[in-house]
Amino acid sequence: MVVEKNAPLQPCNTFGIAARAQTLVRIHASSDVLAVLADPQLAPAPKFVLGGGSNIILTGDVKPVVLKMEIKGLRLVEETPKAWIVEAGAGEAWHDCVAWTLANGFPGLENLALIPGTVGASPVQNIGAYGVELQDRFESLDAIDLATGQSFTLDAAQCGFGYRDSVFKHGAPSDALDANGLPRGMGLQGRAVITHVRFHLPKPWKPVLGYVDLERRMADEGVQQPTAQQIFNWICEIRRAKLPEPAVVGNAGSFFKNPTVSPDQCADIIAREPRIVHYPMPDG
Template sequence: MIVENNVPLQPYNSFGIVARAQNLVRIASEADVAELRADPRWRDAPRFVLGGGSNIVLTGDVKPLVLKVEIKGLRLVEETPRAWIVEAGAGEIWHDAVQWMLEHGYPGLENLALIPGTVGGAPVQNIGAYGVELQDRFDSLDAIDLDTGRGFTLDAAQCAFGYRDSVFKHVRSGPNDFGLSGRALITRVRFRLPKPWKAVVGYLDLERKMEETGNFTPSATDVFDWVCAIRRAKLPDWRVLGNAGSFFKNPTVTPEQCADIIARDPKIVHYPMDDGSIKLAAGWLIDACGWKGKSVGNAGVYERQALVLVNRGGLENPVTGGEVMTLAKAIQTSVYERFGIRLEPEPVVV
């Protein structure tokens, strides 16, 4: 185990924000965590777990010890008449893992193709796209309690998945609270991929692809290719134009609130939910407030999708975390003043 000092974090966050880690250690196995805890210099040091850096906004240098998760590995754990159980190391690139599973005959995650980040970050955020959420394909995960050094396993119920939420995003506030933010390092994730496979194509953009192609019985590879094409057309490649993906969660409102908004803005994009609430498209709300294409310093709103904030300064004059958050707060104010809705950011602000 080597603890690196004064490490640039610009390559490790998809926004491309310039920041440094005072100290950083690469975690390639569970043994690295054990070795770290055995070292009296680092056993009780504050820690920050870093995966793919695709869902964070760095507002300055990171003082806690950065644990850069780089645990690899992909394998079929079990096959039953009802499902394939596939395990991936937390440090695997998410899209690469999805593609590997598809190529090896384990479909089910194709709707989540091309989402940036690593496998370990997926359950933290309960990532979702095009009609599928991680919790729909989740089996279990392994993690290490950084306070005690003990390994543990969680199933879906114990992860307390919600919309872009999980137990890993909540801080423990009492002895009976199971919040794991800052306490757990995810090492491996297992997926339950149902058999027989069935295409999930109820999402509007995928329905359009079926109409365009005349293919109404797509294979998993077809869905994968369609999702990749849709995302590339709508969203910027973070390696070319820094961003953290969708910056705000789609808010939910009551049917009465939605009816009130529709009376004033009939074109608002909205989706009925199973629990009776209505989900509104945050990108539409932001666009309606005139933010698409606008900038604050080097932080901008993407021209093709108002839900995405981007780094307009590139590598030479990169955006700062302060500029990103100033723009985000201005957007939140605009949306609240017009619609009475408070947008909640998806990324973690560090």
């Protein structure tokens, strides 16, 4: 466990906001989290889990103990006739993880190329892009409860994934209600440190196309059946053309979520704007 005092956070957030952490602990292994929880000074203090800092805005110096996630490791856990199961440490850069899976012959994450941040943060908002969400490729994750020190494993259902949503964005069940006003279940916001994530990459691989930008690239390049590597390359190029590189121009990506509307509302909008881009939700 490496503990730093008055640590600069400017290199740790994509806006490049100059702020400091009173105390920052670099988490290189699950045992580092347990060491923090066993430390008489660190244990009782509030904690803030920090990945790549690409989805936060710092408004000043950070008083809670910052747990900077730096757990590394990428490995094939299992190969079955139906899927490759790949595990990544929470501190791996997301894009590097996607690139590694492709380079090693485990396609399936290519549509999520170039999303900034870390593997450990990917389940928090169920990252998604170009027709694929994390939940489509998710097997399970390991986490540690900061309140009890208990290690636990969650599958997709237990993560409560929704559109840019999961149990990690909700507090205790009492204040975590779904659209119908029902408890969402176990809320883990600010409580769980995700240490490892496992992905389920289905066989045989099938491309996820259908996005206008991708279809345009296929037409431009005369490719009808792109490989996963081609999709990865195209998505990197499309994203680079759309959003500034955070290392060059500080930003936190898009601030907007697509609105979810009822089937009736959708039909009404289509009647007025027939070319509107829209996608069905699993629940209709």
